[in-house]
Amino acid sequence: MVLVSDAYTTIPTTFETPLQEKVYQTLQELDMAFQRVETDEVITMEDCQQINERLDMEMVKTLFLCNRQKTNFYLFVTCGDKPFKSKEFSQALEIARVSFASAEQMASMLGTKIGAATIFSGLLKEADKVQLVLDKAVCEQEYYGCSDGTTTGYLKLKTEEVLQKFLPYVKRQPKIIEV
Structure with a gap:
């Protein structure tokens, strides 16, 4: 059982990583409403329930x-x-088979560790070499729930705002696929 805090609509008082701090600064700058929770360390999708x-x-x-x-x-x-x-992923992009990138590559390119991969890594210059690929089904959801760049902080945002405010802000044009 994972401990999950109450939902907050304010930024954290302290930040675990530089990326996490950038995430909340950007949400404020773009006037994107959010709810967030603080948790024990969460790594798997099962932990997210x-x-x-x-x-x-x-x-x-x-x-x-x-x-x-x-x-x-x-x-x-x-x-x-x-x-x-x-x-299926490789076929949708018409590329050779892919595998999971290493924890070291994740840390250097996304500024996160395993379990904290997030679209908000697009705030980092190092992530410019990473192609963003969205499942069409995600784009159709009302809410977008994701890590704030840590394995102990999670956000609920309007998907529409992620697509129409955040992605243009970081100048990222995602490839949208159906799998």
Whole structure:
């Protein structure tokens, strides 16, 4: 059982990582309403169930992937309950099979550790080399639930605001696929 705080609509009083601080600064700057919770460390989608219940939404699954040569990187955002099938993902993008990028690559390119991959890594210059790929089903959800860049902080945002405010702000044009 994962401990989940009450939902807050204010920024944290302290930040665990530079990315987390940038996330909340950007949300304020873009005037994006959010709810957030603080938790014990959460790594798996199963751990997210209590967060989903507290925030009354479904957390997205965010995967950091790369090709075999480790020259092309992808941040794939899909529905939390959808199993990931590398073959389907690769076919949808018309690319060679992908696998999970390493924890070291995640830390250096996304500014996060395993379990905290987030679309908000787009705030970092190092993430410019990572192609953002969104599952069409995620884009159709009312709410977007994700990590704030840590494994102990989670957000509920309007999906429409993520797509229409945040992504243009970071100058990211996602590839939208159906899998």
